[in-house]
Amino acid sequence: MDMINDAKGFFDCAPGRVFVGAGPCGAESPEQLEQSAAALAATGQVRLMRAGIWKPRTRPGSFEGLGIPALGWLVEAGKRHGLATATEVATAEHAEAALKAGVDVLWLGARTTVNPFYVQEIAEALRGVKVPVMVKNPVHPELPLWLGAIERLHSVGLEDLAAVHRGFYSASAGVLRNEPKWELAVALREKMPEIPLLCDPSHIAGDRRWVTEIAQTALDLRYDGLLVEVHPRPESALSDGGQQWPLADFGRWLEALQVRSDERVLAELPADLLEVRTAIDAIDRGLVALIAQRFALLEPIAQVKKREGLALFQLDRWMEIVRTRKEWGEASGALPEALLQELFEVIHKHGLLEQVNAWRSLPPESLNRCAEGGC
Numbered sequence: 001m002d003m004i005n006d007a008k009g010f011f012d013c014a015p016g017r018v019f020v021g022a023g024p025c026g027a028e029s030p031e032q033l034e035q036s037a038a039a040l041a042a043t044g045q046v047r048l049m050r051a052g053i054w055k056p057r058t059r060p061g062s063f064e065g066l067g068i069p070a071l072g073w074l075v076e077a078g079k080r081h082g083l084a085t086a087t088e089v090a091t092a093e094h095a096e097a098a099l100k101a102g103v104d105v106l107w108l109g110a111r112t113t114v115n116p117f118y119v120q121e122i123a124e125a126l127r128g129v130k131v132p133v134m135v136k137n138p139v140h141p142e143l144p145l146w147l148g149a150i151e152r153l154h155s156v157g158l159e160d161l162a163a164v165h166r167g168f169y170s171a172s173a174g175v176l177r178n179e180p181k182w183e184l185a186v187a188l189r190e191k192m193p194e195i196p197l198l199c200d201p202s203h204i205a206g207d208r209r210w211v212t213e214i215a216q217t218a219l220d221l222r223y224d225g226l227l228v229e230v231h232p233r234p235e236s237a238l239s240d241g242g243q244q245w246p247l248a249d250f251g252r253w254l255e256a257l258q259v260r261s262d263e264r265v266l267a268e269l270p271a272d273l274l275e276v277r278t279a280i281d282a283i284d285r286g287l288v289a290l291i292a293q294r295f296a297l298l299e300p301i302a303q304v305k306k307r308e309g310l311a312l313f314q315l316d317r318w319m320e321i322v323r324t325r326k327e328w329g330e331a332s333g334a335l336p337e338a339l340l341q342e343l344f345e346v347i348h349k350h351g352l353l354e355q356v357n358a359w360r361s362l363p364p365e366s367l368n369r370c371a372e373g374g375c
């Protein structure tokens with residue numbers, strides 16, 4: 001494709017426009033890819049069609065992709081409709097097979113970025129090759145791994161790289177499949193301003209209901225583009241059906257998103273929103289004061305534990321805190337259990353750190369070996 005050989009980067013767009021890549025989670029049949037390519041090209045907004053050929057699944061037994069035969073379907077469908085194509089590569093063999101089949105763009109998935117050995121192996125396979133590569137964030141929120149994967153690819157001569165923000169695994173069940181942690185993606189952009197930053201709202205959301213809001217948030221944060229999962233019939237998709245946008249509606253969906261300038265984002269804030277924010281600020285001020293009161297009790301409690309030879313961390317007490325706070329939340333009728341769990345995990349963790357500091361500053365004569373070691 002001309003776009004790829006252009007002196008400009010593959011992901012670059014004219015001012016006021018953003019890059020759009022879209023396509024099914026997985027390649028399922030030649031017809032599915034043909035329908036997808038035709039509809040995506042018809043929007044006039046999509047430059048790249050994605051489809052997974054090798055699907056990294058968390059548990060065995062689910063759809064793991066159709067492998068090599070599907071590469072040809074993807075490439076052919078893209079060519080017929082003037083779209084560049086992309087697939088995920090998790091090994092050097094995948095990368096070689098995808099390039100041989102004529103796939104235009106590769107991406108490293110979240111489960112690959114997490115492992116420098118895999119990334120290096122793929123980078124070596126791409127040494128001297130001119131191919132755009134998208135690097136998804138690692139599964140867990142460790143910024144250096146994401147940066148490191150981009151650096152490894154850059155150091156073998158790959159210049160056309162993009163970062164894809166697809167959210168981060170969190171052990172606590174939330175509304176979203178993957179926690180966005182927007183601040184991490186923004187930190188990546190600050191460290192590597194020359195690398196286009198794309199958002200994959202589908203994998204962050206895990207559910208169609210949240211995809212639009214996440215995509216719009218990314219655009220408001222001035223991301224350079226989107227990589228979205230779409231499917232001709234999401235309800236019968238072989239993977240990630242719940243989060244894929246129905247293909248037939250995708251053009252309308254794209255039209256509804258807005259690329260706003262910073263000034264417009266700020267100027268458009270309505271007065272009643274500002275009013276509610278003022279009320280929230282007052283409540284948060286009160287919350288902070290309450291937390292400060294709670295923290296003031298940590299030194300006396302550390303003193304007693306030291307005097308009595310008790311370990312700082314008391315499992316029974318911790319379990320009681322979690323249980324009772326969740327009960328209180330339930331009684332209040334409005335607070336989700338997961339919120340209270342996470343909130344008190346953070347409060348308790350920092351409370352313990354405060355106790356450790358208080359403990360250390362107490363006179364040495366009351367030092368108790370058993371307690372300090374948490375025996």
Ligand code: PEP
Binds near residue numbers: 109110111136166
């Ligand atoms: C995908 O894009 O379908 C995929 C498996 O992505 P991730 O690596 O973000 O989980």
Ligand code: MN
Binds near residue numbers: 025229
């Ligand atoms: Mn998927």
